[in-house]
Amino acid sequence: MTPDAGRVLERIEEIFSLAPGPNGGASRPAFSGAEARAMLLVAGWAREAGLEAAVDPHGNLWCLPTGEAPCVTGGSHVDTVPDGGRYDGPLGTVLAVEAAVRTGGNRGVLVCAAEEASRFGAGTLGSRTMTGKISEEDLSRLRDSGGRDALSARSVYLDALGDLPRLERAPLERISSHVEVHVEQRADLRREGLSLGVATAVAGPVRHRLRFFGEVAHAGETPATERRDALCAAAETVLLAEKLGRDYAPVTTATAGTLDIHPNSLTSIPGSAEVGVDIRGVLPGGARLLLGELLRGAREAADGRGVRLEDDPLSEAEPTEMDGAMVSAVEEACGRLGVRCGRCASFAGHDAQHLAAVAPAALVFVASENGVSHAPGEAVAEEDLGAALGVLCALVEGLQSGRTPQTLRGRR
Numbered sequence: 001m002t003p004d005a006g007r008v009l010e011r012i013e014e015i016f017s018l019a020p021g022p023n024g025g026a027s028r029p030a031f032s033g034a035e036a037r038a039m040l041l042v043a044g045w046a047r048e049a050g051l052e053a054a055v056d057p058h059g060n061l062w063c064l065p066t067g068e069a070p071c072v073t074g075g076s077h078v079d080t081v082p083d084g085g086r087y088d089g090p091l092g093t094v095l096a097v098e099a100a101v102r103t104g105g106n107r108g109v110l111v112c113a114a115e116e117a118s119r120f121g122a123g124t125l126g127s128r129t130m131t132g133k134i135s136e137e138d139l140s141r142l143r144d145s146g147g148r149d150a151l152s153a154r155s156v157y158l159d160a161l162g163d164l165p166r167l168e169r170a171p172l173e174r175i176s177s178h179v180e181v182h183v184e185q186r187a188d189l190r191r192e193g194l195s196l197g198v199a200t201a202v203a204g205p206v207r208h209r210l211r212f213f214g215e216v217a218h219a220g221e222t223p224a225t226e227r228r229d230a231l232c233a234a235a236e237t238v239l240l241a242e243k244l245g246r247d248y249a250p251v252t253t254a255t256a257g258t259l260d261i262h263p264n265s266l267t268s269i270p271g272s273a274e275v276g277v278d279i280r281g282v283l284p285g286g287a288r289l290l291l292g293e294l295l296r297g298a299r300e301a302a303d304g305r306g307v308r309l310e311d312d313p314l315s316e317a318e319p320t321e322m323d324g325a326m327v328s329a330v331e332e333a334c335g336r337l338g339v340r341c342g343r344c345a346s347f348a349g350h351d352a353q354h355l356a357a358v359a360p361a362a363l364v365f366v367a368s369e370n371g372v373s374h375a376p377g378e379a380v381a382e383e384d385l386g387a388a389l390g391v392l393c394a395l396v397e398g399l400q401s402g403r404t405p406q407t408l409r410g411r412r
C-alpha cells in the first residue's frame with residue numbers, strides 16, 4: 001500500500017497559491033519575491049520536522065539536522081516559468097520534506113534556487129553556482145527582459161528571505177547522496193503503465209546561432225535567378241533540423257526555436273536571417289554529430305544561393321551520466337514496494353545533474369497524467385504521488401543505513 005500523500009498535495013497547493021499566474025498557472029520567477037516566499041514556506045515546514053533551515057550565498061535553501069554528519073538530501077526547486085504548473089519543482093521539494101519527517105536520522109532537504117531558464121535565459125543557477133560550474137561574473141552577464149542582471153536580482157531575492165539564517169558557503173560535504181524527484185515532462189511513463197521513471201542520463205544542450213547573409217533587393221524587380229535570399233537558406237536549415245531531429249530520435253533532439261530576419265519587409269528580399277538551434281543528446285558526442293550534419297547542410301543551402309553563413313556557438317555541454325548505483329538503489333526500492341518503475345533519460349536540465357558532480361545523485365520522475373509541463377494543466381495521479389513518497393522514504397532510509405548497492409558504498 002502506498003503512503004497517504006494528502007499533506008504533500010495540500011502543501012503543493014499552498015506553494016501554488018502564493019503567486020497564481022494570469023492564466024491559472026503558477027508564476028514564481030527565478031530570484032523573485034515569490035520564489036523567496038516559497039522558500040520561506042518550505043523552511044518553516046522543515047523546522048517543524050526538526051531540521052535547521054538556512055540559505056547559502058547562492059540562494060539555495062539547506063534544511064539539515066544539527067551537527068556536521070553527512071546526510072541523504074532530497075529536494076528540487078520552487079521557482080517556475082510564467083504561468084507554469086503546480087508540480088514542476090514543488091513536487092520534489094514537498095516530497096523531500098515529507099520524507100524527512102517520516103524517516104528521521106541523517107537526512108535533509110536541499111532546495112536549489114533559480115532553476116528555470118525562462119527569466120534569465122539560463123537555468124539551474126543556484127546549483128551551478130554552488131558547484132562552481134558558473135561564476136558570479138556569468139550571473140552578472142545574464143539579463144531578464146527588464147534589463148536586470150541575475151546577480152543583482154539574486155541579492156534582492158536574498159534580502160526578501162528576511163531573517164532566514166545565512167550560511168557562509170554551501171555545505172556540499174554534508175551531502176552523502178541526493179535524490180531529486182520531479183514531475184515527468186512528457187507522457188511516456190503513463191503510456192508504459194509505469195508510476196516512476198529513473199533517469200540514467202541527462203542531455204547536454206548544444207546551442208548555436210546560424211547567421212545567413214544575402215542581399216536585400218526589390219521583391220518585384222529582382223529576377224528569381226539573381227536573388228541572394230538569406231531567408232530561403234535559413235528556411236532550408238530549419239527544415240533540415242526537423243529532419244535530423246527525426247533521424248536521430250530518440251537519443252538526440254534538434255529544434256530551430258528562433259528566427260530573425262532583416263529588413264523584415266514585405267516588399268524586400270531578406271538580406272540576412274538568423275536561426276537559433278538547440279540540440280540535445282543523451283549519448284556522449286551525439287549532439288555534436290547531429291550539429292555537424294546540420295552545419296554541412298546549412299552551408300550547402302547558403303552556397304547554392306550565394307549566401308554567406310556564419311556559425312556562432314552559444315553554449316555546448318556534454319550529457320551527464322547519472323550514478324549507476326543510485327539508479328539501482330531506486331530500482332531496488334521500487335521492487336521492494338511493488339512500484340512500477342522504468343529507466344529513462346531526461347532531455348531537460350535539472351539540479352540533480354549538477355549535484356551529481358559532488359555526490360551520488362538520482363533523478364526520479366513521477367508519471368505525468370497528460371504529458372503537459374510548464375503549463376497550468378500539469379497533473380499527476382495521487383496514487384503515483386503516494387508511490388513516489390514511499391520510494392523516497394525507502395531511499396532516504398536505505399541510503400543512510402548503507403543498504404544500497406556495493407559500488408555506492410565505496411564511493412565516498
Ligand SMILES: [Zn+2]
Nearest residue numbers: 088089115182
Ligand atoms: Zn523543474
